[in-house]
Amino acid sequence: MSTPCMIATHVEHQGYRFIVCQNDGYDAGNGVGPTLRQFFNSQVLAEELTALGDISGLWEGKATAYHRDLGERWERTRPRYTYTLEMVRVIAWQSNIAYLYVFEDGHWQRHDISSKH
Numbered sequence: 001m002s003t004p005c006m007i008a009t010h011v012e013h014q015g016y017r018f019i020v021c022q023n024d025g026y027d028a029g030n031g032v033g034p035t036l037r038q039f040f041n042s043q044v045l046a047e048e049l050t051a052l053g054d055i056s057g058l059w060e061g062k063a064t065a066y067h068r069d070l071g072e073r074w075e076r077t078r079p080r081y082t083y084t085l086e087m088v089r090v091i092a093w094q095s096n097i098a099y100l101y102v103f104e105d106g107h108w109q110r111h112d113i114s115s116k117h
Contacts, residue, residue, distance in 0.1 A: 005032050005099040006092045007055075008085075009046045014084040016102070017050045018091070019077040023057035027110050032058050036101055036108045040053045046103035089113065 005025025008018035009016045013115030027033030040049050049055075052065040054077040066072035082088055085102065092113045100111040 003031075003099075004097055005096075005101060006088070006095070006097045007032070007036070007050060008100065008102045009043070009050045010102070010104040011047060011081075011110075015081055016085060016088050017047070017079045017081050018088050019050050019052070019079050020054045020095070020097070021057060022055070025097075027099060030059070032115050033099070033101060033108070033110055035059070035061065036103075040103075041108070043103065044104070046108075050079050053079050 002023045003025040004023070005021050006018055008016045011017050021032055022067040024031045035058045036074055040046050049063060052063055052068060053074065054066050056064040056066060056070065064070065067074050082091070088102070089100060089111060097113055100113055102109050102111065
């Protein structure tokens with residue numbers, strides 16, 4: 001069973017750009033959380049990752065992007081934007097996402113999205 005998560009970056013003058021990662025969204029072991037902190041630990045790397053659009057997963061610092069690697073249509077997998085972190089949280093909650101990872105102020109922050117928004 002997959003554990004989807006949402007990955008967002010605060011992009012100057014654009015608000016928040018976010019994507020969905022379909023697999024291993026947890027924050028332990030080989031999950032997305034530790035992988036983000038180890039391999040995508042700068043603003044540039046975080047923005048490059050979210051520019052890929054939705055991804056299947058992250059493994060050892062490599063992303064499998066639905067559009068680039070799996071041939072899915074860009075219109076269905078492209079990154080989305082919103083102006084506030086609160087709106088990203090609402091979208092994650094509405095999408096039944098358990099974990100939201102946000103790169104802001106030089107590091108990754110994990111937000112647990114509960115059923116009580």
